[in-house]
Amino acid sequence: MTISSNRQTDVTARPEISDPKKTEGVLYVGIDLGTSRTSIASSNGVRETVWSYVGYPKDVVARKLLKKDILFGREALEKRLSVELFRPFEKGFIKYSTAETPLDKGEEEKHMKAAKDLVRHGVSLAHPRKDELIYAVIGAPARASIRNKEQIIEAAKEHLDAVMICSEPFAVAYGLDLLEDTLVIDIGAGTVDLCRMHGTMPAEEDQITLTSAGDWLDQQLYNLFKKKAPNADFTMHQVKEIKEKFSFVTDAAEPVRVELIVNGKPTVFDITEEIRQGCRMMIPPIVQALHKLVASFDPDFQKKLRDNVLLGGGGSQIVGLGRYLEEVMKQMLGGGRVRQVDEPLYAGCNGALKMAHDMPEEYWKRLA
Amino acid sequence: MSIHTDGKGLGFGGGGNGNGSGRYRPGFVPGPGKSLPAPGSGPGFGPAAGGPPGGAPGPAEPDVKELIRAKTQTMTLRSLERQGFRKVKVLDMATIHGIVTETVDKALKARGETLSAEERRKVEADARAEVVRLLEQQKQLVAEKGEAVRMRGLLDQEVERLRAEIATQQKSLEDARARNVDDATFSLSTESFGKLEDKIRRLFSQLMDGERRLALADAGPAALKGLTTFERELASVIDRIIADERDRYSSREREAKGKEIELLERRIEKLNKALSDTERALCDVSAMKGIDGGLASIYKSIQGLDMTDPKYGRKKELLAEVFKQNLVLQNRA
Numbered sequence: 188m189t190i191s192s193n194r195q196t197d198v199t200a201r202p203e204i205s206d207p208k209k210t211e212g213v214l215y216v217g218i219d220l221g222t223s224r225t226s227i228a229s230s231n232g233v234r235e236t237v238w239s240y241v242g243y244p245k246d247v248v249a250r251k252l253l254k255k256d257i258l259f260g261r262e263a264l265e266k267r268l269s270v271e272l273f274r275p276f277e278k279g280f281i282k283y284s285t286a287e288t289p290l291d292k293g294e295e296e297k298h299m300k301a302a303k304d305l306v307r308h309g310v311s312l313a314h315p316r317k318d319e320l321i322y323a324v325i326g327a328p329a330r331a332s333i334r335n336k337e338q339i340i341e342a343a344k345e346h347l348d349a350v351m352i353c354s355e356p357f358a359v360a361y362g363l364d365l366l367e368d369t370l371v372i373d374i375g376a377g378t379v380d381l382c383r384m385h386g387t388m389p390a391e392e393d394q395i396t397l398t399s400a401g402d403w404l405d406q407q408l409y410n411l412f413k414k415k416a417p418n419a420d421f422t423m424h425q426v427k428e429i430k431e432k433f434s435f436v437t438d439a440a441e442p443v444r445v446e447l448i449v450n451g452k453p454t455v456f457d458i459t460e461e462i463r464q465g466c467r468m469m470i471p472p473i474v475q476a477l478h479k480l481v482a483s484f485d486p487d488f489q490k491k492l493r494d495n496v497l498l499g500g501g502g503s504q505i506v507g508l509g510r511y512l513e514e515v516m517k518q519m520l521g522g523g524r525v526r527q528v529d530e531p532l533y534a535g536c537n538g539a540l541k542m543a544h545d546m547p548e549e550y551w552k553r554l555a
Numbered sequence: 556m557s558i559h560t561d562g563k564g565l566g567f568g569g570g571g572n573g574n575g576s577g578r579y580r581p582g583f584v585p586g587p588g589k590s591l592p593a594p595g596s597g598p599g600f601g602p603a604a605g606g607p608p609g610g611a612p613g614p615a616e617p618d619v620k621e622l623i624r625a626k627t628q629t630m631t632l633r634s635l636e637r638q639g640f641r642k643v644k645v646l647d648m649a650t651i652h653g654i655v656t657e658t659v660d661k662a663l664k665a666r667g668e669t670l671s672a673e674e675r676r677k678v679e680a681d682a683r684a685e686v687v688r689l690l691e692q693q694k695q696l697v698a699e700k701g702e703a704v705r706m707r708g709l710l711d712q713e714v715e716r717l718r719a720e721i722a723t724q725q726k727s728l729e730d731a732r733a734r735n736v737d738d739a740t741f742s743l744s745t746e747s748f749g750k751l752e753d754k755i756r757r758l759f760s761q762l763m764d765g766e767r768r769l770a771l772a773d774a775g776p777a778a779l780k781g782l783t784t785f786e787r788e789l790a791s792v793i794d795r796i797i798a799d800e801r802d803r804y805s806s807r808e809r810e811a812k813g814k815e816i817e818l819l820e821r822r823i824e825k826l827n828k829a830l831s832d833t834e835r836a837l838c839d840v841s842a843m844k845g846i847d848g849g850l851a852s853i854y855k856s857i858q859g860l861d862m863t864d865p866k867y868g869r870k871k872e873l874l875a876e877v878f879k880q881n882l883v884l885q886n887r888a
Contacts, residue, residue, distance in 0.1 A: 337887065546877075
């Protein structure tokens with residue numbers, strides 16, 4: 188009779204092939220974890236952007252067909268019928284259970300996993316070397332809660348050697364060296380963030396976050412299109428695509444004609460007015476927030492602030508938005524100048540990258 | 556960028572990943588591998604093969620057009636699209652000629668050299684041959700790289716699978732070790748109990764005949780003593796039988812458990828070996844030349860603020876504040 192229960196064979200012993208030591212340099216990364224897009228800029232010259240979608244095959248059949256365990260970006264959206272689709276940073280934060288929106292633990296964990304996978308994918312787009320340290324700064328919405336920021340850190344720290352969070356509009360301003368007398372408006376899909384820069388770290392009263400952002404606009408446009416074409420069949424994704432292609436607020440514009448399906452038949456609709464009307468709906472909340480930030484500023488510097496409004500984010504690409512904002516500011520505030528950042532999709536992550544580069548060594552080591 | 560031809564010229568294709576990155580994937584559309592003829596040995600282009608007028612015919616110049624055509628393959632637009640190419644830039648032979656000629660001109664002018672027409676033709680021909688040779692080399696390298704990247708992906712997956720399998724088997728092993736053969740839970744099998752019962756019945760049928768007991772009691776104390784002795788022996792037999800049964804059961808259980816543990820340990824050893832082999836293969840593939848080990852950062856050390864920055868002081872304060880806020884955040888976590 189053989190009794191081997193007392194034999195403590197070390198079955199875990201095996202020759203270890205360890206990860207390379209990180210001695211060959213440091214890769215700085217700036218990340219903008221947006222609701223609609225995740226953008227990344229790094230010190231090896233890479234700049235990438237990917238739609239913030241994560242998809243997991245629904246079943247074994249889907250897994251075999253897709254040949255992947257996880258899909259990201261446009262691919263996840265295109266295969267949405269076969270995957271469980273997540274938008275990890277919807278409304279500017281990772282979903283968690285609250286009194287108003289209870290989620291069971293399983294759902295919470297799924298959203299966190301999707302966020303972690305998206306961050307991992309974003310970092311992989313930068314093609315980091317295994318023997319380099321990766322130090323990253325991530326932009327979060329201006330009024331993100333402590334819990335939101337902790338979640339983002341939790342999502343990111345597995346894939347990075349050290350990570351810091353900063354306010355997204357602050358990152359935009361830092362990247363452009365506009366540290367004082369500037370008001371940054373970052374128009375994203377989940378949130379519109381306004382941030383007043385006055386030479387010191389923006390406090391809570393210097394920042395406002397609005398939820399009437401890109402996704403909200405999609406819903407307004409959807410309602411307007413439905414009013415115009417009640418029998419037409421279209422999805423929110425189609426509305427989003429139309430918005431990204433044609434959005435404008437100017438009085439004069441070329442007609443916008445799109446094909447929508449009515450009873451199975453493609454039919455052309457002129458939606459010029461609907462688009463103008465919908466896009467203009469975003470303006471009042473922004474100007475009210477702007478007014479609040481300017482009016483509560485030191486009176487000696489209000490004019491300077493008003494004349495240095497910086498528009499960033501995907502929403503800043505709405506044609507004529509800057510000029511239209513100036514007109515509304517003239518009525519409400521007596522004047523103002525608005526300009527757009529050169530690279531709306533990358534301004535946030537560029538700023539975050541610059542911050543990562545400038546951060547002293549001892550700070551990174553404390554957080555590593 | 557990829558290079559392909561539709562028979563009219565060379566096309567440079569933009570791959571794109573459909574996610575708005577706008578980056579092109581380097582690579583060649585794979586074509587049939589053929590060795591490049593040595594310069595001067597194949598059909599030529601350019602000046603007539605008769606050589607410069609008035610002189611002995613020179614060595615035949617390689618016909619670059621033919622060489623390039625031989626290395627490329629015709630593809631339909633649909634198959635390009637399936638491979639992810641959405642936009643294609645087209646470059647024709649004449650343009651390539653022009654590029655090479657211009658390059659040679661510039662190089663020569665930069666060196667302040669003047670050449671005769673014959674020498675110039677030779678230099679151009681050599682330059683073109685070199686272009687073709689480099690194109691061929693590039694194609695081979697990219698094909699090797701593609702294969703290596705594919706292998707690496709497969710090995711990565713295999714490593715993950717083996718690690719998961721090892722974790723599962725280790726859990727089973729731990730569970731098996733934790734299961735004790737508890738003597739307190741010992742119980743007789745139905746068959747054994749039946750046998751025991753038969754024995755006891757036989758003994759008792761010998762013993763516990765009521766009349767016999769009475770008769771024995773009448774017979775005297777010695778007879779009763781004998782009865783008591785007999786009962787003790789009977790009890791001892793029963794104990795022995797039950798103990799034998801218990802030992803048989805325990806040893807069977809222990810043997811089974813031992814075998815199970817041994818099997819699990821052997822499986823885990825095998826998986827560990829497979830994992831080590833796969834990781835070694837992965838290292839070998841990664842160490843191969845041409846594998847994409849990542850893009851190196853331009854910084855070999857930590858940078859920090861530039862002290863000559865006019866806003867150095869302001870930025871230093873701001874960064875310190877960002878750090879403090881993050882320290883608090885991460886300490887909370």
